[in-house]
Amino acid sequence: MTGVVTIIDGKEVAASVIEAVKASAEGYTAKTGGKVGLAVVIVGNDPASHAYVGAKGRMAKECGFNSIQHTLPEDTSQQDLLALVNTLNADPSIHGILVQLPLPKHFNSEEIIQSILPEKDVDGLHVVNAGKLATGDLASGLISCTPAGAMLLVRKIHGKDLSGLNALVIGRSNLFGKPMGQLLLNANATVTMAHSRSRDLPGLCRTADILVAAVGRAEMVKADWVKDGATVIDVGINRVPAPEKGEGKTKLVGDVDFAACKDKAAAITPVPGGVGPMTIAMLMANTVIAAHRTAGLEVPVF
Numbered sequence: 001m002t003g004v005v006t007i008i009d010g011k012e013v014a015a016s017v018i019e020a021v022k023a024s025a026e027g028y029t030a031k032t033g034g035k036v037g038l039a040v041v042i043v044g045n046d047p048a049s050h051a052y053v054g055a056k057g058r059m060a061k062e063c064g065f066n067s068i069q070h071t072l073p074e075d076t077s078q079q080d081l082l083a084l085v086n087t088l089n090a091d092p093s094i095h096g097i098l099v100q101l102p103l104p105k106h107f108n109s110e111e112i113i114q115s116i117l118p119e120k121d122v123d124g125l126h127v128v129n130a131g132k133l134a135t136g137d138l139a140s141g142l143i144s145c146t147p148a149g150a151m152l153l154v155r156k157i158h159g160k161d162l163s164g165l166n167a168l169v170i171g172r173s174n175l176f177g178k179p180m181g182q183l184l185l186n187a188n189a190t191v192t193m194a195h196s197r198s199r200d201l202p203g204l205c206r207t208a209d210i211l212v213a214a215v216g217r218a219e220m221v222k223a224d225w226v227k228d229g230a231t232v233i234d235v236g237i238n239r240v241p242a243p244e245k246g247e248g249k250t251k252l253v254g255d256v257d258f259a260a261c262k263d264k265a266a267a268i269t270p271v272p273g274g275v276g277p278m279t280i281a282m283l284m285a286n287t288v289i290a291a292h293r294t295a296g297l298e299v300p301v302f
Contacts, residue, residue: 003229003266005262005263005265005266005267005268006157006266006267006268007262007267007268007269007270008153008156008157008233008267008268008269008270008274009273009274010149010153010269010270010273010274010275010276010277010278011273011277013152013153013156013277013278013281014149014277014278014280014281015277015281017152017278017281017282017284017285017302018059018062018063018281018284020285020300020302021063021281021284021285021288021300021302022062022063022064024288024292024300025063025064025065025288025291026064027297027300028288028291028292028295028297029064031295031297032295032297034093035064035065035066035093036063036064036065036066036095036096036287036288036291037065037066037067037068037091037093037094037095037096037291038056038060038065038066038067038068038094038095038096038098038122038287039068039069039070039088039091039094039096039097039098040053040056040057040060040067040068040069040070040098040100041069041070041072041081041084041085041088041097041098041099041100042069042070042071042072042100043072043073043074043076043081043099043100043103043104043107044072044073044074044103044104045074046102049100049101049102052100053069053100055280056098056280056283057069059280059281059283059284060284060287063284063288065284065287065288066093068094070084072084074104078106078107078108078111078112081099081103081107081112082111082112082115085097085099085112085115085116086115088120089115089116089117089120092294094120095120095122095287095290095291095294096120096122096283096286096287096290096291097116097117097120097121097122098122098123098283099112099113099116099123113125113126114126114127118141118142119142119290119293119294120290121142122142122145122283122286122287122290123142123144123145123283123286124141124142124143124144124145124148124179124286125144125174125175126142128141129141129142129143129144130144130174130178130179133179133182133183133186134182136186138186140293142286142289142290143179143183143282143286144175144176144179145278145279145280145282145283145286146175146176146235146275146278146279146282147176147179147180147183148179148183148278148282148285148286149275149277149278149279149281149282150176150180150212150233150235150275150278151180151183151184151187152278152282152302153233153269153274153275153278154184154187154210154231154233155187157231157266157267158210158231160187161187161188162184162187162188162189162210163188163189164190165189165190165209165210166189166190166192166207166208166209166210167184167189167190167191167192167208167209167210167211167212168191168192168194168204168205168207168208168210168211168212169181169184169191169192169193169194169212169214170194170195170201170205170211170212170213170214170215170221170255171194171195171212171213171214171215171216171235172193172195173214176214176235177193177195177214178193180212180214180235181193184210184212189210192204192207192208195215196215201225202222202224202225205221205225205226205227206225206226206227207227208227208230209227209229209230209231210230210231210233211225211226211227211230211231211232211233212233212235213232213233213234213235213236213254213255213256214235214236214255215236215255216236216237216238216255217236217238217255218236218238218240218253218254218255219238219240219253219254219255219256219257219258220236220255220256220257221234221255221256221257221261222257222260222261223257223260223261223263223264225261226261226264226265227264228264229264229265229266230264230265230266231265231266231267231268232256232261232265232267232268232269233269233274233275234254234255234256234258234268234269234270234271234274234275235254235255235275236253236254236255236256236271237252237254237271237272237276238252238253238254238255239251239252240252240253252271252272253271254269254270254271254274256268256271258270258271282302285300285302288300289302
């Protein structure tokens, strides 16, 4: 394909969302005298989870939120965690509750997630929020952060109305694939959901004007899978060996072979620096939305 590819800068878009969140949080405080409150719960000592939680806490503080972290030992019981969630549910100063996943093996994670009040479920994983999205109610639910962020990147390229465009989502997880499909459908795209059982995945990909990869397989999507001029959104984060950096070194790559596919696509997200930064930005957006709804204020739009 001739023409210059647009590398979609997730950091830049995320930064503009954060600026809007800060302004909304200030507005909330001006009108109510209180702060937007986010509670993050982490169980155990998984280093990656602690890194994520630290980043979320720092961003919440930067946005002017009251950010509270509950760090619980690995051997916390299901009942104790449910009790903490119930306490946070009942606390009017907390507008968003996030339980960092994955939880240690002995937990029933689903029961914990579903115990969070839907209006405080800033991860967008409660069945009520999933159901609202599935029925096209984008006004009163909370949308899962990574698909919401990926959708903002799609809108940067195509605007709000995707009528006449074919979109393909590879991956059908509740966390990303399903809500992403719903968001694209809601924006009038013609949506195909592909997954590990799909036949002729390369053939399906070649029909897509918007190709979203979220399978967790390093550089699976090859250049000859990509339609000329497509928009490619890469949600994968895979750590692979990088011998060129030295022995034992690794690097992050997506589910798309970026180097090869960028010559076919008209727009593509890099990994890192594409969809990743959007996730925390949309978490902050969801929290400020939840606070405004609770107070009966006009809800900010991102």
